[in-house]
């Protein structure tokens with residue numbers, strides 16, 4: 001299944017989880033709002049999904065939201081559509097001229113959703129190409145996935161939806177080594193007054209570590225990288241940090 005097809009199927013469940021089932025991650029939204037204030041020129045979000053970060057990334061200068069999936073793009077609210085210019089496309093083939101953006105980001109483990117190694121490097125090389133000299137690239141990944149083990153099928157939640165239906169997630173996790181990946185088999189059941197349907201979504205996440213990420217950024221051309229371990233900008237620690245926020249600089 002192509003990335004676009006996967007996210008077209010997954011969009012309604014991903015968006016329900018982010019907007020209804022679980023509370024918003026306020027430290028994350030604040031982190032992106034603050035960093036956008038610091039880098040206030042033209043900005044690009046790669047894999048912008050349904051605009052969850054649009055309000056945080058809005059500025060006087062333009063913010064471009066690049067996203068391959070029709071369903072994710074279709075999920076943007078009217079308000080978020082005012083905050084960014086949505087463009088359909090992939091990170092490995094960006095429809096932008098070189099040296100254009102002051103700030104590019106690929107948030108929320110987006111890179112780990114790309115199963116092909118050559119495409120992951122292709123995205124980072126494209127990010128390097130479109131960033132202006134002296135500009136910044138922020139890449140967010142979760143090396144902690146490496147510590148996740150396989151898990152049997154269990155129910156994760158049962159939540160009421162605004163349209164009166166109920167959404168139930170049952171999930172099984174398969175941890176593979178060589179190639180290092182974590183496969184989520186998600187069974188989403190929608191219960192309505194006239195019956196229920198179940199759809200399986202399989203999300204294959206690439207498992208990575210700090211050294212590999214920094215190596216990829218250097219291979220893409222970035223010269224120096226600041227490493228934070230959380231949204232409070234604490235330094236990255238392999239054992240303790242819940243995520244890696246790598247801020248890479250394109251040399252002048």
Ligand SMILES: C[S@@+](CC[C@H](N)C(=O)[O-])C[C@H]1O[C@@H](n2cnc3c(N)ncnc32)[C@H](O)[C@@H]1O
Nearest residue numbers: 003007046047048049052069072090091108110
């Ligand atoms: C985990 S979601 C994050 C969405 C959004 N940034 C957010 O924080 O809510 C990852 C997004 O990356 C997109 N994506 C997957 N492969 C991509 C690619 N090759 N280029 C650009 N975006 C991609 C998916 O369609 C999806 O919307």
